[in-house]
Amino acid sequence: MSFRDDDSSDIGPPVQSKLESFLFSCELSSKVPFYTFQDGDDEEDLEHFLELRTVCLGEGAKEESNVVEVTAMNHQGKTISVPIANLHIKCLPMVSLGEFELKAPVTLRLKAGTGPVTVSGLHLIALQAVDSDLSEDDEEEDEDEEEELPAIKPAKKKQKQ
Amino acid sequence: MSFRDDDSSDIGPPVQSKLESFLFSCELSSKVPFYTFQDGDDEEDLEHFLELRTVCLGEGAKEESNVVEVTAMNHQGKTISVPIANLHIKCLPMVSLGEFELKAPVTLRLKAGTGPVTVSGLHLIALQAVDSDLSEDDEEEDEDEEEELPAIKPAKKKQKQ
Amino acid sequence: MSFRDDDSSDIGPPVQSKLESFLFSCELSSKVPFYTFQDGDDEEDLEHFLELRTVCLGEGAKEESNVVEVTAMNHQGKTISVPIANLHIKCLPMVSLGEFELKAPVTLRLKAGTGPVTVSGLHLIALQAVDSDLSEDDEEEDEDEEEELPAIKPAKKKQKQ
Amino acid sequence: MSFRDDDSSDIGPPVQSKLESFLFSCELSSKVPFYTFQDGDDEEDLEHFLELRTVCLGEGAKEESNVVEVTAMNHQGKTISVPIANLHIKCLPMVSLGEFELKAPVTLRLKAGTGPVTVSGLHLIALQAVDSDLSEDDEEEDEDEEEELPAIKPAKKKQKQ
Amino acid sequence: MSFRDDDSSDIGPPVQSKLESFLFSCELSSKVPFYTFQDGDDEEDLEHFLELRTVCLGEGAKEESNVVEVTAMNHQGKTISVPIANLHIKCLPMVSLGEFELKAPVTLRLKAGTGPVTVSGLHLIALQAVDSDLSEDDEEEDEDEEEELPAIKPAKKKQKQ
Numbered sequence: 121m122s123f124r125d126d127d128s129s130d131i132g133p134p135v136q137s138k139l140e141s142f143l144f145s146c147e148l149s150s151k152v153p154f155y156t157f158q159d160g161d162d163e164e165d166l167e168h169f170l171e172l173r174t175v176c177l178g179e180g181a182k183e184e185s186n187v188v189e190v191t192a193m194n195h196q197g198k199t200i201s202v203p204i205a206n207l208h209i210k211c212l213p214m215v216s217l218g219e220f221e222l223k224a225p226v227t228l229r230l231k232a233g234t235g236p237v238t239v240s241g242l243h244l245i246a247l248q249a250v251d252s253d254l255s256e257d258d259e260e261e262d263e264d265e266e267e268e269l270p271a272i273k274p275a276k277k278k279q280k281q
Numbered sequence: 282m283s284f285r286d287d288d289s290s291d292i293g294p295p296v297q298s299k300l301e302s303f304l305f306s307c308e309l310s311s312k313v314p315f316y317t318f319q320d321g322d323d324e325e326d327l328e329h330f331l332e333l334r335t336v337c338l339g340e341g342a343k344e345e346s347n348v349v350e351v352t353a354m355n356h357q358g359k360t361i362s363v364p365i366a367n368l369h370i371k372c373l374p375m376v377s378l379g380e381f382e383l384k385a386p387v388t389l390r391l392k393a394g395t396g397p398v399t400v401s402g403l404h405l406i407a408l409q410a411v412d413s414d415l416s417e418d419d420e421e422e423d424e425d426e427e428e429e430l431p432a433i434k435p436a437k438k439k440q441k442q
Numbered sequence: 443m444s445f446r447d448d449d450s451s452d453i454g455p456p457v458q459s460k461l462e463s464f465l466f467s468c469e470l471s472s473k474v475p476f477y478t479f480q481d482g483d484d485e486e487d488l489e490h491f492l493e494l495r496t497v498c499l500g501e502g503a504k505e506e507s508n509v510v511e512v513t514a515m516n517h518q519g520k521t522i523s524v525p526i527a528n529l530h531i532k533c534l535p536m537v538s539l540g541e542f543e544l545k546a547p548v549t550l551r552l553k554a555g556t557g558p559v560t561v562s563g564l565h566l567i568a569l570q571a572v573d574s575d576l577s578e579d580d581e582e583e584d585e586d587e588e589e590e591l592p593a594i595k596p597a598k599k600k601q602k603q
Numbered sequence: 604m605s606f607r608d609d610d611s612s613d614i615g616p617p618v619q620s621k622l623e624s625f626l627f628s629c630e631l632s633s634k635v636p637f638y639t640f641q642d643g644d645d646e647e648d649l650e651h652f653l654e655l656r657t658v659c660l661g662e663g664a665k666e667e668s669n670v671v672e673v674t675a676m677n678h679q680g681k682t683i684s685v686p687i688a689n690l691h692i693k694c695l696p697m698v699s700l701g702e703f704e705l706k707a708p709v710t711l712r713l714k715a716g717t718g719p720v721t722v723s724g725l726h727l728i729a730l731q732a733v734d735s736d737l738s739e740d741d742e743e744e745d746e747d748e749e750e751e752l753p754a755i756k757p758a759k760k761k762q763k764q
Numbered sequence: 765m766s767f768r769d770d771d772s773s774d775i776g777p778p779v780q781s782k783l784e785s786f787l788f789s790c791e792l793s794s795k796v797p798f799y800t801f802q803d804g805d806d807e808e809d810l811e812h813f814l815e816l817r818t819v820c821l822g823e824g825a826k827e828e829s830n831v832v833e834v835t836a837m838n839h840q841g842k843t844i845s846v847p848i849a850n851l852h853i854k855c856l857p858m859v860s861l862g863e864f865e866l867k868a869p870v871t872l873r874l875k876a877g878t879g880p881v882t883v884s885g886l887h888l889i890a891l892q893a894v895d896s897d898l899s900e901d902d903e904e905e906d907e908d909e910e911e912e913l914p915a916i917k918p919a920k921k922k923q924k925q
Contacts, residue, residue, distance in 0.1 A: 142678040143705060145685030173703050174687045179670060179715045185374065187340060195303040195404045202306030202401040204335045206374040213668065213689040218379050218701050220334050221403075222304060232340045240685040242704075243678045346535065348501060356464040356565045363467030363562040365496045367535040378538050381495050382564075383465060393501045507857065509823060517786040517887045524789030524884040526818045528857040540862050542817050544787060554823045625839040626866060628846030656864050657848045662831060662876045696829065696850040701862050723846040725865075726839045
């Protein structure tokens with residue numbers, strides 16, 4: 121069906137980045153039902169990602185369904201929302217999400233229930249680096265292809281020219 | 282049993298790709314019991330992958346088994362279906378699937394139950410790049426081998442010649 | 443305790459491979475209690491891996507323990523069996539296994555219960571490539587070491603000479 | 604939304620590191636409700652990471668919610684706390700967290716319940732290495748960018764100059 | 765908090781390794797309550813790792829807590845034990861652990877309950893290779909740093925000199 125080379129961009133040329141990782145915390149309840157993870161006003165070469173790790177009912181959670189919804193951008197550049205967790209204190213008081221990584225801005229919302237629900241994760245900050253050439257040939261054709269990409273790329277540029 | 286070099290294609294030559302990642306959302310219910318994730322009409326060098334992340338019962342789910350089935354292509358080029366989630370509001374209201382990645386087209390179907398069930402994931406768009414040579418020898422033999430591959434490769438070509 | 447360089451073979455020289463990924467589906471029940479994932483008769487440079495993703499009770503599952511066992515080769519070249527899932531419709535109707543990858547042949551068997559149980563996964567097909575030299579020194583010593591390896595390697599050769 | 608090149612720092616230049624991995628164990632109860640994972644007094648080029656793997660109720664756990672909280676540094680350099688597990692002996696006696704990696708110092712605390720709760724994980728020790736050049740061009744521009752990074756980097760320096 | 769370059773050792777110079785992967789199986793019960801995963805007597809350049817994947821109650825498990833404990837070496841070179849699973853046939857009959865990798869020797873023990881409990885996993889065998897130089901500069905300083913490492917490295921040497 122597919123070659124697994126789709127991960128190859130992670131390591132290969134042409135774009136390199138550095139990545140810092142910090143703890144992320146957010147509590148949602150009926151009082152404060154949403155939280156937006158922002159890009160920040162920092163240096164323009166920095167990108168902020170939220171890697172969701174656990175969603176966890178807190179002390180005092182009632183016997184009710186607590187649904188947590190995430191809002192972020194789809195491939196058409198539109199903002200969409202999707203429930204990612206449904207927790208119940210008598211049945212599933214928490215969930216581990218693996219490494220669910222979303223680019224800022226991301227909004228977390230308590231769509232059903234009153235919580236409290238805590239979302240833990242990692243706040244990743246990436247520094248975009250310029251292209252590095254591992255190979256010296258075929259690069260021109262490669263760059264030609266990249267120029268087709270902006271058609272589907274979101275507004276904020278990701279690569280330094 | 283096996284050398285773990287099977288992941289090595291992810292990073293090494295000869296095929297490199299770039300990968301964009303967006304939020305994916307889909308709600309299945311008795312009213313709209315299936316959804317097809319398509320390749321899109323975009324540039325032919327782009328490939329679309331669906332990385333399933335969570336399957337989650339929504340508000341109003343009944344006490345019944347909700348089975349979600351995925352349909353995609355097997356290694357013989359035939360379309361096959363397989364249930365990937367069985368959720369029950371009183372027992373397992375959601376599941377985290379890790380990084381279950383499938384190449385478009387992929388159909389998600391509510392095979393049992395009435396939902397609503399939401400499927401979250403990442404919509405990955407890969408741009409295929411040309412071969413880059415990290416080493417300058419042995420490449421010819423390497424390319425000879427690649428030419429054997431199309432025998433098992435699905436119709437849609439993946440590598441630029 | 444250990445250096446994490448054990449994953450380094452995934453990417454580094456000397457062996458490179460290409461990897462295709464397809465959907466895998468298998469249903470086990472009292473009628474058809476086992477399934478064997480085979481290597482196939484295809485080109486000899488292809489290797490087949492089964493990456494187990496979910497095990498899921500199907501419609502009509504009874505209130506009983508359903509145990510799914512996997513049979514594959516251990517490090518001594520012997521075939522061994524081990525239960526990898528124990529599901530119950532009232533308690534745990536499905537499980538997500540992460541990326542549990544086994545080399546063909548692999549047999550899946552419904553050891554207890556009557557199912558139906560569906561196993562989803564990815565069928566990975568790897569094409570072995572020849573060695574590529576990233577560095578030009580130390581390679582001879584490296585290759586000497588590789589020649590020690592066949593002592594523990596299973597019968598089917600993995601690397602082209 | 605994002606290019607997945609954010610992982611590319613893991614492998615590429617300019618910073619390389621070596622990583623050792625050891626078993627980590629910690630038991631929390633009403634008697635000893637917290638534990639701090641420290642950096643140690645060892646060589647200054649070593650960094651200590653805690654990769655949380657499982658949180659597990661122990662023998663004698665009562666029918667109550669046991670909430671485990673983690674305290675570490677956020678992206679603003681402030682210490683924050685977030686519940687990462689909520690376990691109940693009648694409902695969810697343990698959880699597997701995947702690879703939740705945090706840099707020392709990290710404090711684990713039993714915020715609710717009396718335990719005992721055991722936290723398993725890997726204690727990772729990284730040795731920072733100097734830059735290695737895979738490519739010989741574009742490096743100067745690359746290094747210029749790195750010099751912008753310290754603005755958001757925590758106090759403890761990570762790279763040798 | 766941290767640069768994610770800690771994984772970079774996985775792929776980069778100076779140490780390369782090859783990795784074979786086999787199925788691992790172990791059953792624990794009141795009759796045979798522990799199992800030790802050993803290094804073996806094979807070639808000295810081989811290292812054995814146990815990657816735990818699932819812990820699963822078997823047929824005939826009673827309504828009791830079954831606690832599985834793992835014993836391995838901590839960062840101080842001492843052998844420590846930590847419960848990694850707590851299963852109950854009426855509540856959580858199995859768990860998927862992701863990729864919890866430990867270096868031999870590792871002992872698995874049924875600390876509470878009578879089982880049977882089966883532990884599945886992968887037995888990884890790594891062949892250490894000599895350093896390969898991807899870059900030709902900065903290596904001397906790099907090697908100087910490596911010589912500081914043995915202070916925290918366990919007795920068994922990992923790198924060929």
